[in-house]
Amino acid sequence: MERYDSIWDMYKKKGISRRSFIKTCTAMTALLGLAPTMLPDVVKAAEKRLPVVIWLHGHECTGCSEAFLRSGAPLTSDVILNMIALEYDDTLSAASGEPFENHLQEIMKIYKGQYILAVEGAAPPDPKGGFCMVGGRPFVEEVKEAAAGAAAIIAYGTCATWGGIQAARPNPTQAVSLNEIVGNKPIVNVPGCPPIPEVMTGVIAHYAMFGNLPPLDNKNCPKQFFGNRIHDTCYRRPFFDAGMYANDFNDAGARAGWCLYKLGCRGPETYASCGNMRWWNGLSYPIQSGHGCIGCTSKNFWDNDPFYTRLPEVAGLGLGNIDKIGAVATGALAVGITAHLATSAVQKRKRDQKELEDKKKTAEELDRISRRKD
Amino acid sequence: MTVRENQFVETSIPNGKEAHLTRFYIFSPFLRIFHWLMVISIIILFSTGIVVMTPMSMGEGQYVILNEWHLSVDWIRNLHFLAGFILSAAFLFRIYGYIINKGDRLLPNFFQMKFWDDLVEVMMHYCLLKYSHKQFLRNPMARMSYIAIYGLIVVEILTGFAMYFQVNPNGIGGSIFGWLVVPYGEMFLHVVHHIVAWCIFLFAAIHVYMVVRADFMEREGEISSMISGTKVLAHLPDDINDIRDKNGKIIKG
Known part of the structure; x- marks a missing residue:
């Protein structure tokens, strides 16, 4: 298959006119939801070299890939064949085995500091734990190595973003999110189980077009897709x-x-x-x-x-949600208050009686003393 | 104003006891107004909050009376938000009162050993192990519980506004309170908001009981003090120094 350096390069090699290319860029601008004035930027981006993408799979169900394949606008085939250069993806590639793993090492060396790393799945942080091995290596080591040379990282799906079902109670593999394994790198969180297909392709298309990450909110999720x-x-x-x-x-x-x-x-x-x-x-x-x-x-x-x-429900108690527990606590409190009130009333009466008796005794004592004087 | 002998009110108590009763001015209007605004808004907030979490369904075949009353969830939520804003504003005035008036500042003296000794004494009294405790303007246990309730209210205000403003996470409110959503997710805020709401409700129940009980057992005008701002005491209370001004004088009511 012929290799293309950029979308414009593909158009040239296929003999399609500049006019059609501009038309396609206009359509792409509209599909990405950008203003018409952004067209020159889109054209410029489409003339740039296709970004290299490495896609790793960790502790997950591959449902995110399944969703990715069903994107309609932009079409998944457009994204992986024309917008990005997808060099490694264990589930989408035709190649497999040792040559493919070697290819990954090669790509990481050649495009060091330039490639985008897309990660699906959580990672068990203990490399000796024996969980989640890829090609005989712990996934956590593989992802750390790949992240070290990445220009940007996209965490696809809830597992990569927050740990997902692997990190849910009781979390037997102690799985954690990508954010907890990789530090000091810009990570775009694209949570969802799975994320909406168009969101997945949209984020990577944004990077392919503009060479930078989309604007992120305080959870590092793209604002345009997770803002509401x-x-x-x-x-x-x-x-x-x-x-x-x-x-x-x-x-x-x-x-x-x-x-x-x-x-x-x-x-x-x-x-x-x-x-x-x-x-x-x-x-x-x-x-x-x-x-x-x-x-x-x-x-x-x-x-x-x-x-x-x-x-x-409140975990571990088996009593239901907090409103139910609160109602039960209110009932218990009512009983407690009644008991306390009754006891203190009895105590007060005893105290008052004792005070009265003491007073009487002192009065009698005084009386006796005064009588003795007489 | 110092307390002079002729200002003491002499009263005879039916069973023959005699006591000198003095009226001490303690709580400024800031505290009293805040207190009653807080009572109203917490009643509204708690009841609407429970309804918002477990709303009654309207519409065909549902609760006919509700359809006639037009108690939509939208309306009840707006009432909840209104009461929330009133409570927050009142809390700010409470802070102002705290700054200008000593009687509004009866907080725990954590760094005095005596405070902890008194706390043990008062707790023993409330555990019914001791007949009486020293007289206080505000006893150590009450001081601890009031600082706790203010803490709980701050948590409610923070979590409440965080959830409220996340309608637009990019707005001003979202940028002030939005950080609360980040560490454990937004459902966690709902859970915390509910736990703390129940804590405040239980506190209110205990508080009302304790105040009524103190009023009947000690007869110091505990209930009326939150309206008049003054308490009538038979002895000079143990913590009287907390409301002396800088000349060492006590304001008499």
Whole structure:
């Protein structure tokens, strides 16, 4: 297969005109949601060399890759064949085995300090633990080595970003997120289980186009995709405000498409584009299909169980959520106060009686003394 | 103003005891107004908070009365936010009162051994192991619990505003309080907000009980002190030095 240095290079080699190239750039500008005035930047970016990408897989289910493959705009095939030079990806590549691992070492040497590292999955931090071995090596060592020479790192999915299901209670492998393993490097967090396909391709397309990371929020997530709560962008929000809820997955409210808040929807705490971009080219998203959000872009979302009650249960007590525990504590307090009040009333009466007796005794004593004087 | 002999109110108590009662001015209007604003706003905040977490469903086949009352969750949330803003503003005035008035500053004297000894004494009294304790303007246990309640309210204000302003994480409010969302995620803030709300509720229940109990057991005007700002005491209280001004004088009510 012919290799291209840039998108413009590909157009030239294929004999496509400059005019078509500019047209494509205009379309790309629109797809990335940029202002028309940004067109010259997009053209400039498309003339640049394709960025080299290394994609590693750790402690995970590869669901993020599955999502990535289903991106519609930009198309995944466009991204991996025309926008980036994907040099290593254990699941998407045709090659495998030792030659492929050697290729990874080679690429890391040649493009040191220039390549983008995309990581899926958490990492067990103990290299001697025997968990998550890639090509006979602990994943944690591989990712540290790759991160050392990377220009930028993209953490794809909740596992790479926050640890995900591997780091959920009881976390037998002590798995941690990429952020805890790699320091001193700019990391873009793209959480989600999996993230929306267009978000995954959008982030890497942004880097491919402009050569820098998209603007990030305080959790290092791209602002344009994680800037709003699902609850604040949800089309069922008016039902929430009006107080119209599905109380059960089988009731009239659920059939009518009312708010799923009481069925444990995590939309009010979850930052993602599900509400406005939706999934599969705007087809649907979990809430639209009648299931509450489980908050898959949030930190520790697996531990906020159960997913079907509004408040998570307090772990380890088996007493239910904090409101239930509070009600029980109030009952216990009422009993305690009554007991304390009764006891102190008895004590006060005893004290008063004793004081009175003491007074009487002293009066009698004084009386006796005065009589004796007589 | 010093307390003069002729300003003492002489009262005879029915069962023949006699006592000299003096009225001491302790709490400034800042504290008293804050206290009652806090009472109102905490009642509103707690009840609306419980409803927001477990709302009643309206609509066809649901609660008919609610449909007529138009108690939408939107409305109840706005009430919660309004009460939250009132509480926060009142808290700022409370801080101002703390600065200008000594009687509003009856906090624990952590660095005096005597404070800890008195604390043990008062705790023994409330554990019903001791008939009485020394007279205080505010006893050491109350001092500890009031600093705790202010701490709890600060936690509620911080977590509440953090969740409130995250509607727009890039706004001013989001940039002031948004850092709270980062370490454990936003669901954690909801959980903390609830735990602390229940702590405040339980505190309020104990507080009301203790005040009523003290009023009946000691008869020092405990309840009315939060309206008049003064307490009527039979003896010079043990911690009277905490409200002397710089000339060593005590303000009499």
